[in-house]
Amino acid sequence: MIAPIRQMARIAMVTGVAVGALLTAACSQTAEAPKARTEFSIGWSIYAGWMPWPYAQQAGIVKKWADKYGITIKVVQVNDYVESVNQYTAGKLDGVTVANMDALTIPAAGGKDTSAIIVGDYSNGNDGILVKGGGDLKSLKGQSINLAELSVSHYLLARGLSSVGLQLKDVRTVNTGDADIVGAFASPDVKAAAAWNPQLTAMKALPGAGQVFSSADIPGEILDLLCVDTATLKANPKLGKALAGIWYETTALMTRQDAQGKAARAAMAKLAGASPEAFDGQLSTTYLYSDPKAAVAATDSPALVTTMARVRDFSFSRGLFKGATSADAVGMSFPGNETLGDPQRVTLRFDDSFMKMAAEGKL
Structure with missing residues (x-):
């Protein structure tokens, strides 16, 4: 059964890592700046739109792209979605699969500077x-x-x-x-x-x-992302390139309507504990951004800014920005230097650069 447990984070986040850190964490982080590294970990949990990641590891696609850039990437399953996001926020993971609302209200609201480097899909009837x-x-x-x-x-x-x-x-x-x-x-x-x-x-x-x-x-409003620690990404751009290569090679394969595509989807279904029919049913109501050009267009669209404004306003109105006096307390940035909220406290960044490289064949 492929339950999109990504969404249960909103129930637990009120007592999670974001609480209490909202107003000060973004400007009080004292950790030493990340340095160039060769080993990285990316967390994921079971959801139809995220099954390309464990499949890519199983099929050798992760190793292929990591080897190209001289790094090692571990794709780590965390059974509890909330825990995966909390582990990322605490620095135990370099990146994580996460929904847009949770990226804002957990790591970003907790002061962890986070970059959404792959806009992977949106709920289209799920x-x-x-x-x-x-x-x-x-x-x-x-x-x-x-x-x-x-x-x-x-x-x-x-x-x-x-x-x-x-x-x-x-x-x-x-x-x-x-x-x-x-x-x-x-x-x-x-x-x-x-x-x-x-x-x-x-x-x-x-x-x-x-x-x-x-x-x-409301197409495009409930988004699923791959987010990476911004400082780690800045110090290790090869990680972003490898992750983009992994994603688009895998999604191109799984969307093929031939024996290879069917086999890839069946393998993903097995990893998710579902039948191929159930998995295909979940995919039918998931708009997958398998084409990097489409992902770039979605990320660069003014509609994304509108969506995230709605999401942050809802989150603030329901008390998910604990301690904040305004929905602007958490800053977000978008392609084209557009920002929402406090520009001095930007902790969620929609970064289209690696998706663009994939779209232009420059990975």
Whole structure:
């Protein structure tokens, strides 16, 4: 079962490493600047859009690109997604697969200068809002909605409500973990819920359930990234080049509609503990940026700035920037020297340089 457990970070982050460090960490780091190295570790956890990484290691693609640049890269599985992000934030990993909201609210908000060097995919229907009995988004006013609070489901609900002129204050949310959401929605007392796959698919099959909003209605907003420590990347640009080479060679292979592509996807499914059919189903609602030119275009688009403004405003409004008096407390930078928030505290950087190298055949 390929549960996108990346999204559960929002539930734990309130008590995680970001709390308390928000306002001072970015300007108080005293660690010695990283030096040139030859060994690096990248953390990942199970999610359809991140399975190219362990497959690449298994297939020798990681070694191929690492050897090209005279380095060693260990692709490390961390069973708990939150723990993988926390390990990265604590400096135990050089990079990590992480969703955009979590990159902002955990390492960046905790003062760890982080660069998103690969925009890998976005949820294109993996997340949805369901209502029983033929209701719509407007019918949610005054109703209770079961979901994982402070998760991407919560963000999706806010976006869905705003599309029909409603706000979060117009509904009541009932905090329900992903392990319990299917059972909760099956109860006659629960009329509405928000969830992600594979739970979402199971809930859709329940009698009377209808989907009224999904991540496909806000394409490009729920992003999955590969992030690397900025200082480490600056001291070791070969790492960024190798990682870009690994990603695009692997995704080019897995998207092929021939025997080799099918075999690669089946191997990824096995690594994820899923059947090939289930894995392909997850990929069908995941927009994979397998073409580096498309990834560069998405990263350079003004739409990304708009998306991250929405994400940071939501995060601040729900208290995820503990100690901050403004959503501008955490700075973000984008291609073209555009910034959001405090330009003196930029700790999340969208860096398109390695994706561009891949697009231009310069890796």
